[in-house]
């Protein structure tokens with residue numbers, strides 16, 4: 505069996521360090537925020553090349569707070585992509601703002617900057633590009649549009665830890681950037697976690713207050729805040745894992761490169777990396793017109809795969825009230841119908857990659 509993801513293998517490779525770090529927290533009596541979380545913030549900010557990192561309980565919370573700090577309020581419009589995990593749109597809706605979708609570039613699966621300006625109205629307040637699968641959206645083009653129209657840019661970097669574009673880190677280019685440490689992400693906690701990063705002192709101050717009940721000092725609540733603090737155990741575990749992130753990313757890149765080479769003349773279309781990007785391959789999604797058959801065939805052969813994502817956000821029943829219909833964002837809908845995520849993680853053997861490619865190349869699933 506080739507698993508889609510095997511977190512036990514990753515744990516085994518660093519178990520003594522994680523266990524020592526977590527035990528240290530258990531014995532410290534300090535379980536929320538504290539020194540470990542503060543140290544993780546400093547180290548994560550350095551890894552991203554930003555001034556500030558504010559640790560929170562989930563990536564969704566990071567997005568929610570970054571949008572609030574950017575001044576998004578109820579009734580505002582926020583431009584984003586429909587081809588993303590539901591959390592991107594949910595964070596916008598938590599504020600009572602409206603997600604305004606813009607279709608994707610089929611080559612990178614990220615928001616198509618050429619379509620953004622048409623979606624801007626007097627109510628538009630922000631743009632949330634999503635660095636989907638680990639590859640950054642075209643930030644030069646997005647920042648130019650945002651500057652021209654006075655819009656905030658909040659990067660959804662929840663799948664893009666360590667990703668870069670023209671040498672600049674994901675999360676460091678917009679007003680702020682948001683990361684998730686959900687266990688399956690490239691940098692995953694032993695539970696839930698998230699981070700907002702920014703170079704803007706005022707954004708950092710606001711996000712820091714908002715995550716901890718809007719206090720400027722204890723029991724003095726200057727704004728309505730949230731309980732979005734990071735647990736000390738997660739901060740301690742994430743510090744250990746952050747030290748491995750670069751080598752894990754390089755291992756993902758090596759597996760993606762092998763996949764790309766072996767699938768070059770196969771019946772499926774392998775994903776591409778834009779020349780200016782350092783893709784970190786959270787997801788390796790191939791495209792095929794026979795997606796469901798290929799998925800079933802691989803399952804029968806013992807290869808687990810995933811779908812990211814089978815239904816674009818604008819067609820989710822949860823957001824039916826936005827009034828969208830099939831056909832509104834055809835490139836996203838075509839992607840949702842044709843993508844299949846193959847296993848990719850640092851511990852996946854190169855042999856397993858070869859096995860998967862041999863099966864994909866057989867064409868036996870096309871009936």
Ligand SMILES: *Cc1c(COP(=O)(O)O)cnc(C)c1O
Nearest residue numbers: 562563564589591592662684686
């Ligand atoms: C995982 C993810 C989120 C949400 O992060 P959580 O930590 O699960 O709340 C948001 N956006 C994208 C693109 C994600 O992949």
